[in-house]
Amino acid sequence: MSKTYTIAVIPGDGIGKEVTPWAQKALEKAAEGVADFTYEPFDLGAERYLRDGAILPDEELERIKKTDAILLGAVGDPRIKAGILERGLLLKLRFALDQYVNLRPSKLYKGVTSPLANPGDIDFVVVREGTEGLYCGAGGAVRRGTPQEVATEVSINTAYGVERVVRYAFELAMKRRKHITLVHKKNVLVNAGDMWQRIVDKVGEEYPEVTHDYSHIDAATIFLVSNPSKFDVILTDNLFGDILTDEAGAVVGGVGYSASGCINASNEYPSMFEPIHGSAPDIAGKGIANPTAAILSAAMLLEHLGFDDAAKKIHKAVEADIEELGSTERSTAQVGEDILARI
Amino acid sequence: MSKTYTIAVIPGDGIGKEVTPWAQKALEKAAEGVADFTYEPFDLGAERYLRDGAILPDEELERIKKTDAILLGAVGDPRIKAGILERGLLLKLRFALDQYVNLRPSKLYKGVTSPLANPGDIDFVVVREGTEGLYCGAGGAVRRGTPQEVATEVSINTAYGVERVVRYAFELAMKRRKHITLVHKKNVLVNAGDMWQRIVDKVGEEYPEVTHDYSHIDAATIFLVSNPSKFDVILTDNLFGDILTDEAGAVVGGVGYSASGCINASNEYPSMFEPIHGSAPDIAGKGIANPTAAILSAAMLLEHLGFDDAAKKIHKAVEADIEELGSTERSTAQVGEDILARI
Ligand SMILES: CC(C)[C@H](C(=O)O)[C@@H](O)C(=O)O
Ligand SMILES: CC(C)[C@H](C(=O)O)[C@@H](O)C(=O)O
Numbered sequence: 001m002s003k004t005y006t007i008a009v010i011p012g013d014g015i016g017k018e019v020t021p022w023a024q025k026a027l028e029k030a031a032e033g034v035a036d037f038t039y040e041p042f043d044l045g046a047e048r049y050l051r052d053g054a055i056l057p058d059e060e061l062e063r064i065k066k067t068d069a070i071l072l073g074a075v076g077d078p079r080i081k082a083g084i085l086e087r088g089l090l091l092k093l094r095f096a097l098d099q100y101v102n103l104r105p106s107k108l109y110k111g112v113t114s115p116l117a118n119p120g121d122i123d124f125v126v127v128r129e130g131t132e133g134l135y136c137g138a139g140g141a142v143r144r145g146t147p148q149e150v151a152t153e154v155s156i157n158t159a160y161g162v163e164r165v166v167r168y169a170f171e172l173a174m175k176r177r178k179h180i181t182l183v184h185k186k187n188v189l190v191n192a193g194d195m196w197q198r199i200v201d202k203v204g205e206e207y208p209e210v211t212h213d214y215s216h217i218d219a220a221t222i223f224l225v226s227n228p229s230k231f232d233v234i235l236t237d238n239l240f241g242d243i244l245t246d247e248a249g250a251v252v253g254g255v256g257y258s259a260s261g262c263i264n265a266s267n268e269y270p271s272m273f274e275p276i277h278g279s280a281p282d283i284a285g286k287g288i289a290n291p292t293a294a295i296l297s298a299a300m301l302l303e304h305l306g307f308d309d310a311a312k313k314i315h316k317a318v319e320a321d322i323e324e325l326g327s328t329e330r331s332t333a334q335v336g337e338d339i340l341a342r343i
Numbered sequence: 344m345s346k347t348y349t350i351a352v353i354p355g356d357g358i359g360k361e362v363t364p365w366a367q368k369a370l371e372k373a374a375e376g377v378a379d380f381t382y383e384p385f386d387l388g389a390e391r392y393l394r395d396g397a398i399l400p401d402e403e404l405e406r407i408k409k410t411d412a413i414l415l416g417a418v419g420d421p422r423i424k425a426g427i428l429e430r431g432l433l434l435k436l437r438f439a440l441d442q443y444v445n446l447r448p449s450k451l452y453k454g455v456t457s458p459l460a461n462p463g464d465i466d467f468v469v470v471r472e473g474t475e476g477l478y479c480g481a482g483g484a485v486r487r488g489t490p491q492e493v494a495t496e497v498s499i500n501t502a503y504g505v506e507r508v509v510r511y512a513f514e515l516a517m518k519r520r521k522h523i524t525l526v527h528k529k530n531v532l533v534n535a536g537d538m539w540q541r542i543v544d545k546v547g548e549e550y551p552e553v554t555h556d557y558s559h560i561d562a563a564t565i566f567l568v569s570n571p572s573k574f575d576v577i578l579t580d581n582l583f584g585d586i587l588t589d590e591a592g593a594v595v596g597g598v599g600y601s602a603s604g605c606i607n608a609s610n611e612y613p614s615m616f617e618p619i620h621g622s623a624p625d626i627a628g629k630g631i632a633n634p635t636a637a638i639l640s641a642a643m644l645l646e647h648l649g650f651d652d653a654a655k656k657i658h659k660a661v662e663a664d665i666e667e668l669g670s671t672e673r674s675t676a677q678v679g680e681d682i683l684a685r686i
Contacts, residue, residue, distance in 0.1 A: 076530070083533040091531070115568050117460040134498070139534040145541070149502035151534040155477070159492035185582070187419070188434070190426040191482040191494040198488070218589035221564060225458050225593040239528070243586060246561035250568040 004036040005068040005305060008270065012045040013085070014279030015289035016073020022291035022336035023071050023273075026317075027298040029343045030310040035302075040067060044089055046077030046279075055088035061096055069301050070097075070272035073294065074279040087137060094130050097269035099262035100161060101168050102128035102238075103300070104245040104276060106228075109319060111326035112253035120229035122252055125176070127169040127233060128241025130262055132161045133192075135238040157192040157237070162199050168265050169235040170207045176232055180204075180212040183220045183236040183244065192237070200235070220244060224251055249276055256289075257322070259296035261304060271304050273297040291336045292318055317342035347379040348411040348648060351613065355388040356428070357622030358632035358675075359416020365634035365679035366414050366616075369660075370641040372686045373653040378645075383410060387432055389420030389622075398431035404439055412644050413440075413615035416637065417622040430480060437473050440612035442605035443504060444511050445471035445581075446643070447588040447619060449571075452662060454669035455596035463572035465595055468519070470512040470576060471584025473605055475504045476535075478581040500535040500580070505542050511608050512578040513550045519575055523547075523555040526563045526579040526587065535580070543578070563587060567594055592619055599632075600665070602639035604647060614647050616640040634679045635661060660685035 007027070011020040027037060042060060049055055064070060075090040094102070108114055108122035132155075139153035173180050182200050186193025197214065204212050215223065217240045223230060224247050234244060249255035255277040262272040275293030283289055299314035321339045330338070350370070354363040370380060385403060392398055407413060418433040437445070451457055451465035481497035516523050525543050529536025540557065547555050558566065560583045566573060567590050577587060592598035598620040605615040618636030626632055642657035664682045673681070 082530040082536070086530040087533065113460075115460060116458055117456075118458070134496075135531055139498075139532065141534045141538065143502075144538075147502050147506070149538055151500045151538040153477075153498040153500075153532045153535050155482075155496040155498075157494045157496075159486075159490050163490070185585075187425040187429040188478055188582075188585075189482065189496045190430065191484045192496050193425070195484065195487075195492055195494040218585050221586055221590035222593040222598070225568065225590065226597075239531075242528075242531075242561050243564055247564035247568065247590065250565040254569075255565070 002033065002035050004038060006066070007037050007039050008042055008064045008067040008070040009039050010042045010044050010070060011073040012075045012279065013077045014074055014281050014284035016045070016075070016279050018284070018287065018289050018332050019275065019291040019294035020071060020073040022332070023294040023298040025336065025340055026295040026314055026343060027301065029340055030298070030313045031302060031307055034307055034310055035305070045075060046080055046085060049080060049085060055085065056092050064093070065097065065269055067270050069270050069305060071297065071301065072272050072274040074275065074277065076279040078281050091135060093272060094262050097264055097272065098131060099264050099269070099272060100129060100131045100165055101261070101263040101265050102130035102241060103261040103263055104128060104241070104248070104258065106245070106248040106252050106258060108252045109257060109322040109326065111323035112257060113327065114251060114253050116225065116228070116251060119251065120227070122228045124228070124231035124248075125172065125233050126241055126245050126248065127165060127172060127235045128245065129161065129165045129237050132157050133238035155189070155192060157195060159195060159199060162196055163203065164265070166199050166203045166235065169233055170203055170210055173210045173233045174207065178210045179232040180210060181220070181231055181234050182212060182214045183217055183234055183240050184214070185217050186214075187216060196237070217243070221247055224248055245276055255293065257292055257296070259293050259300055261297070261300045263304065273301040273304070287332050289332050291332050292322070292339070295336070295339055313343050345376065345378050347381060349409070350380050350382050351385055351407045351410040351413040352382050353385045353387050353413060354416040355418045355622065356420045357417055357624050357627035358620075359388070359418070359622050361627070361630065361632050361675050362618065362634040362637035363414060363416040365675070366637040366641040368679065368683055369638040369657055369686060370644065372683055373641070373645060373656045374650055377650055377653055378648070388418060389423055389428060392423060392428060398428065399435050407436070408440065408612055410613050412613050412648065414640065414644065415615050415617040417618065417620065419622040421624050434478060436615060437605050440607055440615065441474060442607050442612070442615060443472060443474045443508055444604070444606040444608050445473035445584060446604040446606055447471060447584070447591070447601065449588070449591040449595050449601060451595045452600060452665040452669065454666035455600060456670065457594060457596050459568065459571070459594060462594065463570070465571045467571070467574035468515065468576050469584055469588050469591065470508060470515060470578045471588065472504065472508045472580050475500050476581035498532070498535060500538060502538060502542060505539055506546065507608070509542050509546045509578065512576055513546055513553055516553045516576045517550065521553045522575040523553060524563070524574055524577050525555060525557045526560055526577055526583050527557070528560050530559060539580070560586070564590055567591055588619055598636065600635055600639070602636050602643055604640070604643040606647065616644040616647070630675050632675050634675050635665070635682070638679070638682055656686050
């Protein structure tokens with residue numbers, strides 16, 4: 001008999017609601033016979049907030065903490081002031097569940113047209129720190145709305161927080177092409193950058209097979225365009241990881257093919273899997289959002305729970321689907337059905 | 344008789360030394376008959392620092408303050424710990440001379456091959472704030488080198504500092520295609536992002552002809568790859584501007600064609616003109632660095648001093664040179680001579 005896992009499902013806003021059911025279906029089908037899932041749906045996001053003002057009530061957070069993993073769609077709605085849902089729901093989950101590894105693979109699939117003329121063979125993973133840096137909310141403002149206003153944003157970085165994600169990156173590199181590129185801006189952000197570099201150097205000594213180099217964030221955005229195949233594992237902080245993974249998504253032909261995991265690698269709390277695209281209000285409700293990234297996030301969830309073979313089934317199905325049909329216009333449901341049929 | 348201007352020349356490090364003389368020659372030739380220049384060279388950068396430990400002595404800064412404008416090459420040397428020269432020399436100049444507008448045009452010249460398959464017509468300007476944000480050096484560290492280390496970086500943003508650069512951007516937009524895109528990360532950096540947005544909205548009311556929209560920094564890195572021709576004026580903070588302009592440089596075929604101005608728009612202190620590329624230690628000393636960006640920075644200097652016709656001569660010469668010879672391999676001197684011959 002296969003074990004049953006409880007999955008929290010947070011479709012969220014916009015196209016998040018349209019693509020998440022396909023992630024569930026893919027999960028289900030790929031894990032047939034090896035794992036069973038029960039789903040606990042959470043009505044969180046813009047609709048809920050507009051209805052009763054709730055963003056992420058404690059009681060619901062506690063229930064989420066008890067699940068085995070989370071499938072998230074997307075968060076964000078133009079009717080709501082920027083930051084409220086992002087910080088109150090998405091980032092609150094990442095922080096409260098201590099999801100310190102934000103894992104974002106970028107791969108150029110056969111059949112996808114990259115905007116680059118000569119993209120080469122793109123296959124790297126960004127390991128983005130998920131619980132520190134400028135995302136910690138430690139800023140403020142005085143004299144708001146006056147000519148004397150001062151607004152601050154504080155990036156907090158700890159050796160504890162950096163070392164654990166650095167270790168994760170080295171372990172990951174050992175399973176891949178054994179190369180890490182640290183990305184920071186250590187010529188300007190000398191305190192945080194210096195700490196990141198020292199910790200990478202120190203941990204690197206324990207992994208003599210892994211080579212590592214360094215790139216400033218500005219230079220890294222150049223390499224993503226001029227020579228993206230040079231990267232294997234990119235290791236970086238919360239904000240730089242946010243920026244690089246969107247650019248990387250564009251370079252591999254659109255964020256519609258990019259999934260991510262917000263991982264609590266010590267397994268104290270559930271990890272969360274989501275497409276890296278947003279709620280896309282401009283196309284929401286039309287049934288045309290591509291569910292591929294959401295389906296790939298289900299594969300990451302399976303890998304995280306240890307079901308590598310089931311995850312591979314999804315990856316293979318997605319690869320075959322994109323190679324054959326990637327350039328045809330299809331509805332959300334059509335892409336979903338096509339991929340499901342191959343799992 | 345034409346007026347004489349004093350130009351501080353800081354070739355700096357690496358290829359900075361190789362390209363700066365060509366900027367001077369171009370300046371000279373383009374302004375023949377309308378302005379005369381005397382040059383005050385400053386021996387600042389890695390060599391000087393290694394020789395006598397000086398980075399930017401007060402006395403030299405005072406002399407620089409008395410000049411009419413500055414030509415800078417590049418700063419940075421692998422022998423010196425990251426941050427020392429960047430913060431002690433380059434950023435110190437930008438801050439001490441209150442160069443609050445960091446102006447960075449991006450243009451895809453005919454004859455240059457963009458890494459994008461379908462680049463379209465790229466011609467935008469990034470207006471990057473130059474004296475605030477994460478560049479102010481307001482971070483620190485405790486328990487350095489221990490497992491309890493905490494390192495911070497503080498972004499300081501003032502209504503005073505933001506409003507003046509926002510006004511500059513609107514004035515610039517009036518002379519261009521009348522569209523501004525504010526780039527920030529206001530869904531996470533809610534204090535600073537909210538202030539930027541409010542000030543843009545407020546100043547925007549005085550410029551009803553100029554439309555403005557907003558993009559998160561992560562999304563902006565996507566648009567630079569997927570649809571760069573959508574931009575006219577990009578308005579953003581110090582760090583996001585640093586990142587976007589390097590990516591933009593890549594998209595228009597390499598930072599070798601991108602110049603920048605660090606402008607004190609109230610003219611209390613001299614403004615500074617530099618290529619956006621760095622000191623490129625890997626190719627320094629070989630005589631192969633492309634002087635085009637440096638030469639274009641001379642054109643920006645001329646515009647700043649009010650010599651628009653002279654500046655146009657340089658732009659035309661560069662455009663013609665790139666269109667005809669952009670794809671041929673030439674030495675620094677050859678490119679320099681070829682462009683000079685057309686001025
Ligand atoms: C929505 C936003 C807060 C989020 C982030 O900045 O992390 C998103 O851009 C992402 O990359 O997951
Ligand atoms: C060298 C460095 C400090 C500088 C910056 O970050 O501003 C450079 O990258 C630039 O863009 O001019």
